[in-house]
């Protein structure tokens with residue numbers, strides 16, 4: 016209370032240089048002359064951190080003093096991306112740091128390149144969490160993000176003979192200047208064992224006698240708001256063997272065994288699971304989930320709340336937002352704390368629990384819904400399984416009361432699945448316990464109510480709501496696209512950075528020839544920047560200054576990278592067969608970025624085929640300057656920030672009804688790419704906002720796709736009746752792109768498309784091709800294309816994650832931004 020606030024260091028080149036040299040000398044113990052690149056990167060980061068630390072301490076102090084309602088964002092993934100650039104921006108130090116380093120003969124860009132981005136997420140869901148904590152800080156909402164400090168993030172993708180080979184991502188190998196360990200706030204997390212009666216306990220109480228435990232050690236990360244004086248906290252947990260690990264449990268001769276056993280505990284936070292659509296039901300994954308959730312609940316209750324806090328008021332003080340089902344084990348954990356540890360009656364505990372959690376669903380694919388075999392959960396978390404059973408019993412009584420005699424419905428809704436084996440359905444648990452359930456785009460939220468969670472929506476219609484995803488304009492416009500940012504700011508001022516609807520002010524400039532010219536210059540400069548990065552990074556060449564056509568996202572059948580491939584092969588086949596005159600082909604580079612889950616065979620085969628087709632096309636001298644296929648390996652946040660600003664065309668071609676939202680689609684539109692896309696996810700909202708004439712729509716609608724599916728879809732009919740489609744598929748099957756090889760990936764992808772084609776790529780092929788022709792024609796008219804591109808930017812302000820967060824505040828959290836200066 017009485018500590019005087021530390022002064023923020025002065026915003027000047029001299030001050031910054033002093034901070035930098037001090038960190039170099041005292042923090043790293045080296046002279047400037049002898050410092051390694053990592054030393055300099057480290058000292059630079061630490062110097063920047065000084066400027067935010069005072070704000071951080073202040074934020075924490077105010078948080079404790081005000082006890083304001085706090086958002087706790089529980090997420091197994093935070094795909095943060097590079098930290099240094101964001102900290103420089105938030106602290107308004109970009110120019111000062113650049114100048115300071117230049118005075119010392121150092122290039123700040125070179126030092127920034129030393130940073131290994133924390134890839135603590137798979138894709139959309141993890142990146143969304145990172146955008147959300149940025150917006151929460153910028154909007155002054157008291158927030159703590161809770162997650163896992165994986166020692167290895169998402170694997171590094173390499174290609175060997177065009178095939179994906181995964182390499183471990185040891186992002187911490189040189190240390191990270193951005194984290195602060197707080198071992199004194201470590202939390203023990205228990206596992207296994209059995210439960211016993213608790214004769215003197217409250218209603219529902221039992222005693223859990225666990226059989227092993229690990230320590231969760233927190234690492235704090237700063238989450239700075241954009242120049243607003245708030246710095247929130249992201250707390251990531253690392254698993255450690257207990258420090259007082261008892262060697263007496265072992266015979267003297269087993270000392271090394273005993274020490275070795277520590278690694279068992281420390282495995283829990285070792286590696287991020289790289290599946291993002293088909294959970295494998297692995298025990299270690301459930302350990303990870305309970306590990307970070309138990310540590311987080313304990314941390315908030317025991318360390319953040321004042322000691323005498325009356326937990327009856329918990330729902331006024333905190334909202335636990337569940338980022339998908341991964342943290343849902345928090346529900347029985349809170350019940351266990353209240354009933355077993357605090358001695359509450361079951362009903363009182365359930366009343367508080369039901370007001371504390373809200374659940375965001377990120378999928379529509381049935382195979383992506385997490386389910387835990389009862390045996391596994393009973394072995395690892397016996398007490399939690401009992402609690403889930405009781406929650407389910409009472410819930411099913413409610414169902415029976417609301418729908419008497421409808422036992423089929425009861426079975427469908429049960430938290431426990433009976434088939435194929437007994438298992439806990441985590442999405443049902445989340446929906447029963449959460450006071451709100453939201454989808455991530457309008458269409459997705461409607462389909463959740465009408466299909467995936469229809470029974471629940473019938474029972475509790477008011478529980479269901481939508482919050483359309485968004486992306487942070489700080490990282491994905493201001494940092495990624497400085498040239499466009501300057502152009503926008505020169506036109507309408509810089510208010511758009513925190514109020515993205517202001518981009519509307521650009522609309523009239525779409526009709527201004529001079530502005531369009533300037534806009535094209537920006538795009539051109541961004542393409543040259545991309546060309547340089549791809550050349551330096553991978554030796555990849557672009558097709559002159561032609562169209563940049565980008566499809567970047569995880570590799571999954573429902574996203575239909577194979578449909579994109581069919582377009583490319585069909586173009587190539589058309590040129591080679593003379594059907595398409597070469598001169599008529601718009602120069603373009605097809606850029607792919609996509610990681611496949613290591614066990615997802617068909618996704619890996621698709622990568623192999625894309626690389627094979629790319630190799631053939633890129634080696635064909637007659638196509639030089641016309642067509643290129645660029646598939647840089649290891650697409651990540653760092654690459655996204657270079658690629659997205661350079662794109663002309665954004666490919667969002669999932670089968671309608673399968674992509675929950677998409678967020679890459681938003682990033683592209685905001686950076687002035689036009690979308691070719693299906694009526695799916697947030698594409699629907701993008702098209703509505705930017706206007707039909709500025710969006711290339713194709714393919715079946717969701718109802719059309721569903722109806723085709725139920726009528727019985729036969730891809731063979733499309734193959735037989737469309738000669739261009741047939742020619743493209745046959746060319747692949749002939750081994751033309753694979754040195755004559757017709758087996759392996761070729762045969763497998765050919766068969767999967769022509770025999771089953773689960774995501775109906777062939778049904779949408781014709782419409783996709785025809786729409787691509789319209790794209791080519793439109794691109795030839797530079798002026799009208801630029802006009803559309805500018806209108807995409809001007810009308811996409813809605814897709815700021817600041818707007819998403821405002822919707823969460825209004826519709827779900829009921830938390831309010833804090834006025835820092837009040």
Ligand code: 26M
Pocket residue numbers: 137138139140141143288289290291292293294295296300377378385455484674675676677678696
């Ligand atoms: C689950 C269990 C075990 C291992 C991994 C997982 C898992 C991890 C990530 C499952 C799904 C994961 O991510 C799914 C995802 O990224 N969904 C995407 O979420 C975005 C943000 O809402 C949406 O924009 C995308 O449409 C949606 O596909």
